[in-house]
Amino acid sequence: MPFTDSGEVDFIGFDRLLGHLIASGVHGLTLFGIASEFHKLTDVEKQELAERFVARTKASDVFSMISVTDHSLEVAVKRAKHYEKLGADCLMVLPPYFLNPPIRAVKEHILAVLAAVNIPVLIQYAPAETKVGIAVEELVAIYDQFPRAMFKIEANPPIDYISQLLARRPEATVLVGYAGLYMLEVLDIGGKGVMPGCSFAEIYLSIYHDYVAGKPEARQNHKRLLNYITRWMQDCEYIIQVEKTVLRKRGIIDGDYCRRPSYPLSNEDEESIMEFLRQFTLPCKYNK
Structure with a gap:
């Protein structure tokens, strides 16, 4: 997320960065991931950024994904519907982690976002950053209910976890994040790609x-x-x-x-x- 030296969002720089990435040949772009510093943005800034993001990606062949990062189920559902209406090709959902919610509430949150929209939803599992652990069986159960669910696994290391997930549901779409540290190992075991930073x-x-x-x-x-x-x-x-x-x-x-x-x-x-x-x-x- 480009900022000016005074800490304001640099919208012109943001547009320029999108243009650079689209021209580079990337297959997709995600807005409001952890690397986007989503937790340091106001709602007003997020709205303008989302509008610019969708408008620019819609004019290209690049797949657009916007992350739903709200901790409240009710707010997350509203946000998911809004981003789908705005034109995002896909959503990413960051499971709630503030105050350490029980796995029942985490799963309910993810399922509610999936049920609220008709586009694919990528579930971001980042236990080191969120301190929330989700058993493989829970993701399998979510996938069985919503086969358009996809998964971004950022465990460190992720190989055992991804291997267990793909052993149960080999047709599932699994990506790896974590700067691509395990990119090739994940591709070797059936992962579909990597979601690193953009520089x-x-x-x-x-x-x-x-x-x-x-x-x-x-x-x-x-x-x-x-x-x-x-x-x-x-x-x-x-x-x-x-x-x-x-x-x-x-x-x-x-x-x-x-x-x-x-x-x-x-x-x-x-x-x-x-x-x-x-x-x-x-x-x-x-x-x-």
Whole structure:
């Protein structure tokens, strides 16, 4: 989410970022994921961003997904209906986690969002970030009731969990997040794709296409990428700041401000980012 140096949403930068990502060849874009700093946005800002997001993606071949992050079931249902009416191709739902609700309430929340709309809904399972654990059997039960449910698994590591889910429902659509740390392992066991951040999407695309083509470069380049993202994914605020700084250095957005609380980068981080840009030959307009 681009912000000005004073902390205001940079809507022009947002539009420019969307244009860059659409031109890069990504298959889909998601708004209001954790990397979007959804928890630091006002409702007024979210409304304008959602309208811009849908308008821009509708004019392209890119699949649009908007995340429903409200903790109240009633509000989440209203939000889901609104985003569907707005024109989103799909929704993502972040299960409620504030004050540690019981699994019964979490499951009820997810099912209510699915029942409220007719478009696919991606269930985001991020136990490290939300501190909410959901057993595989619970996701299977949700899928059996709503086969248009899809899953984004961000457990760390996710392989055992995804393997159990796909063993029970091999036809289910399962994606992996977590900056793509386990991208190739998940594809190996039947996952359908990766949902990383957006500052170096071209690298993920290249790895994905090489993987589909059976080229060894997929694993070679993913291994090179791991040298950086393994460190950056130690903290969500850390990689959000890194990704935003990468976007600024590439000249895609004007500033790398993160609304506070945020994760200030060290000189070592800045040097690592420059090394990363050079190693993957990503265009860089600014060295500072």
